[in-house]
Amino acid sequence: MARTQSPDYEDRRAAILEEAAKLYAERGFLGASIADLAAACQVSKSLVYHYYAAKEDILFDVMQSHVQALLETGERIASGDGGAREKLIALTHEFMQLYVGAASRHKVLLNELDRLPADRRRIVVDIQRRLIALVEHLLEEIRPDLAGRLSRPAAMLYFGMINWTHTWLDPEGAVTPDEIAALAVTIFLDGICKPT
């Protein structure tokens, strides 16, 4: 019978992952060494290599865990009841919550995707594509004449609005993430000219 692994194996791995997300968000993937990560976790470099075979595996885990959470939320909302308009509103609020709750992972996903080896990058990009398709379909329900040429650009403009918040939105600031989500989806659906 095989020996079981340490009972806190997953906890330690999760702790390294979270610290890596923070470091890569602050200093960039190439700017944060394995030695930096080990020091931040107060463990040896060898322990880090016990959990991850290579530095790129850590980056992949940071990105994959985040994008997976986004897709699950997206699919849950898309398959629910209600109209496309209501679903897009709910999606925007839940995405904004995920973005601020996983701010480091989100920043790393947006800034360091090119640093991922091609095979693993494809996996992340595929999940992103499903997320985009999901929003695209909602937009086609709201505006059927958009389908084909402009539904994808429109979906990308939507993601630009909400993804970009990581550069300026302060979760502790006067304007809350929920207010920003409401403003973003209102502008996207009805424009800034229409009073909220």
Added chain:
Amino acid sequence: MARTQSPDYEDRRAAILEEAAKLYAERGFLGASIADLAAACQVSKSLVYHYYAAKEDILFDVMQSHVQALLETGERIASGDGGAREKLIALTHEFMQLYVGAASRHKVLLNELDRLPADRRRIVVDIQRRLIALVEHLLEEIRPDLAGRLSRPAAMLYFGMINWTHTWLDPEGAVTPDEIAALAVTIFLDGICKPT
């Protein structure tokens, strides 16, 4: 009398700058070495250091040249004739043209700002702030009740839409930058629900 510098001094500097923008956009600032840059320019590392005292100086030049061009375009349009709505439309089209014309610089500006030393980063961020304030004032003209709390978030959501295009917009693709600019500013002003 001081010796004059080489007559093609500025051309060579500009060539190094453009190559640096490309390399930093592709591999990241930390992923592209001075040796890589010299090889791409087919010059020695020492020649690069003849034009730039440090690696960060090149990064600053890449970012500063781009953000300066954006601000000049923004101020020219803002100080012109016409209403705020027309100015925002013109601004969006001209920004999109600048973004695709300086795609590498734009990507570097958005992805590598944290890699700039604090003092030089402040200079770039200050210029960005003036650009944001300019859009903010246009939005306050369009929607006076937005002023104060929500005009800055609204301006940031606008920039999210158009800045983020660098990740997905193909200048050679079926949908042109001008069409994307038109779609973005239409959505922002009147929403996706209103037929274009």
Added chain:
DNA sequence: CCTACCGATCGGTAGG
């Protein structure tokens, strides 16, 4: 004989 982990150091390459 296994796993989980340590201190030390490998061959190469970075900016300057």
Added chain:
DNA sequence: CCTACCGATCGGTAGG
């Protein structure tokens, strides 16, 4: 403006 180098640090692995 080049070749020849430097101090330091990189990602990854050795023995025990």
